[in-house]
Amino acid sequence: EEQRSLLLSTTSRFPPPPGVKLSYGTAGFRADAGVLKSTVYRVGILAALRALKSESVIGLMITASHNKVSDNGVKVSDPNGGMLSQDWEPFADALANAPTPEDLLRLVDELTANKGIALDGTTSLEILVARDTRPSGESLLEAAKLGIESVIGAVASDMGILTTPQLHWMVRARNNGEKASENDYLEQLSSSFKCLMDLIPSGNENNQVGDKLIVDGANGVGGEKLIVLKEMLKLKGLTIEVRNTGKEGGVLNEGVGADYVQKEKVVPNGFGSQDFGIRCASLDGDADRLVYFIVPSKSGNNIELVDGDKISSLFAVFIKEQLSILKKEGGAKLSEDYPCRIGVIQTAYANGASTDFLKQLGLEVVFTPTGVKYLHEKAAQYDIGIYFEANGHGTILFSEFFLLWLKTTNNELCSVAKGSEQQKAASRLLAVSRLINQAVGDALSGMLLVEATLQHMGWSINQWNELYRDLPSRQLKVKVANRTAVVTTNAETKVVKPPGIQEAINVETAKYPKGRCFIRPSGTEDVIRVYAEASTQDEADRLANSVANLVD
Numbered sequence: 001e002e003q004r005s006l007l008l009s010t011t012s013r014f015p016p017p018p019g020v021k022l023s024y025g026t027a028g029f030r031a032d033a034g035v036l037k038s039t040v041y042r043v044g045i046l047a048a049l050r051a052l053k054s055e056s057v058i059g060l061m062i063t064a065s066h067n068k069v070s071d072n073g074v075k076v077s078d079p080n081g082g083m084l085s086q087d088w089e090p091f092a093d094a095l096a097n098a099p100t101p102e103d104l105l106r107l108v109d110e111l112t113a114n115k116g117i118a119l120d121g122t123t124s125l126e127i128l129v130a131r132d133t134r135p136s137g138e139s140l141l142e143a144a145k146l147g148i149e150s151v152i153g154a155v156a157s158d159m160g161i162l163t164t165p166q167l168h169w170m171v172r173a174r175n176n177g178e179k180a181s182e183n184d185y186l187e188q189l190s191s192s193f194k195c196l197m198d199l200i201p202s203g204n205e206n207n208q209v210g211d212k213l214i215v216d217g218a219n220g221v222g223g224e225k226l227i228v229l230k231e232m233l234k235l236k237g238l239t240i241e242v243r244n245t246g247k248e249g250g251v252l253n254e255g256v257g258a259d260y261v262q263k264e265k266v267v268p269n270g271f272g273s274q275d276f277g278i279r280c281a282s283l284d285g286d287a288d289r290l291v292y293f294i295v296p297s298k299s300g301n302n303i304e305l306v307d308g309d310k311i312s313s314l315f316a317v318f319i320k321e322q323l324s325i326l327k328k329e330g331g332a333k334l335s336e337d338y339p340c341r342i343g344v345i346q347t348a349y350a351n352g353a354s355t356d357f358l359k360q361l362g363l364e365v366v367f368t369p370t371g372v373k374y375l376h377e378k379a380a381q382y383d384i385g386i387y388f389e390a391n392g393h394g395t396i397l398f399s400e401f402f403l404l405w406l407k408t409t410n411n412e413l414c415s416v417a418k419g420s421e422q423q424k425a426a427s428r429l430l431a432v433s434r435l436i437n438q439a440v441g442d443a444l445s446g447m448l449l450v451e452a453t454l455q456h457m458g459w460s461i462n463q464w465n466e467l468y469r470d471l472p473s474r475q476l477k478v479k480v481a482n483r484t485a486v487v488t489t490n491a492e493t494k495v496v497k498p499p500g501i502q503e504a505i506n507v508e509t510a511k512y513p514k515g516r517c518f519i520r521p522s523g524t525e526d527v528i529r530v531y532a533e534a535s536t537q538d539e540a541d542r543l544a545n546s547v548a549n550l551v552d
């Protein structure tokens, strides 16, 4: 009874905005910040119920990632640090759109009965809440707390301003009984990075790597955090310069950031031809995406993009090298004792040249629909699952079993800089598993792994970029009244509805050598996205345009 009246009275303070219907998409709820208060409050309730059901710590993040600064959004981290379990998404939609407090109460009653959640206040569970740097975040965070605390037994802990992956990491660490503060996160990243640097084979002194990295922080949270991390690293032989920290007056994601750089393939604000020859990287607004790029030597705006597929390929080469050391005679007999299944997960947006490259390395490559929840789920089925979207969102997952095998057969940790080759390879893989975020894609941890890998290989950004040459591609979006009219199958590579479109796309695509083209409804915007690849840029552009006209 106390619970019912608490929910009714608090909910009446957060009426849903009239005429707005939201859905929990691939990135949670996202909209103009002005209409989100009621939604975020309700996601607070959802997160609380999820915590009670799972009897674990849950996370709630307020961010709209790479979207414009006036937008905001909210998503839930599950106990393992991953995205909210998909079977809860319909409930999230229903809750967000419930018209009256009584409707909301009915939904909560149904769910608690269904899932056997007791709202008797006998247990107390914590929900970690955080936000990115958006000005709307502060009041939305207050709404989230009120939602959480309108469920008896749920307690909100305000973690302040964090990157999305930091929050997910903390949730995971808390539920694993590990140290889970922001400082613990930074400490784990810097110690595992140092471990990888200590294990760099000697003889790479004449490498081409280049000792400077310039990072575009998208005027968001990532830049601030990187400055702190950089201090902890006290790097020798590597200088990181952070630009677009948001403190120089620039606007979040405006002409800056990983999404802008990847989609437009142009130099972000604050960079120019004076940076030619230096490794450059770009984070997105909540620092879960990372791309690298090379600026042009003279005037002009077009960059050489080193995208998520290249990051995936770099990591695959490095890990494969470590595994083959482990398989060598006299080692821990990797193949006999334990096979170690490795897989690379991509989406239809992966450049065709990257897929060919990975397959030629002898790796298993599989495809899922767009959205990291799908890639992550697939990657978790391998001993080592490498996943990246072309836009730079991804990570590497290690199975518990494989990590245990590494530890037991190669017991020493980082102290084995003097150990056997096999022990060093095992230590490197263990360090990678601690450096790269096991919860979600994380630009800061991914960046440190790229840096360590380049140092290990002795490669400049150009050498890395030349692993393979991207096929020219073009992405377009077409505004439509109803994006759900387009339904796809085969990891989004074929349209099944409306009838006839796929046949027409096939006809267009067949006109171009190496042509590949698909359309799909966006999960985050009211658009149909068109992607085309062909052997020249002009042909990729023409293919994309002709298919966009079919959609219009």
Ligand code: NG1
Pocket (backbone or CB within 6 Å): 026, 027, 065, 349, 370, 371, 372, 389, 391, 393, 521, 522, 523, 524, 525, 529
């Ligand atoms: P949609 O809008 O569904 O294409 C975009 C990205 C996804 C993913 C989500 C979530 C592209 C083409 N799509 O999804 O990869 O990152 O946003 O942020 O980059």
Ligand code: ZN
Pocket (backbone or CB within 6 Å): 065, 066, 284, 285, 286, 287, 288, 289
């Ligand atoms: Zn993001």
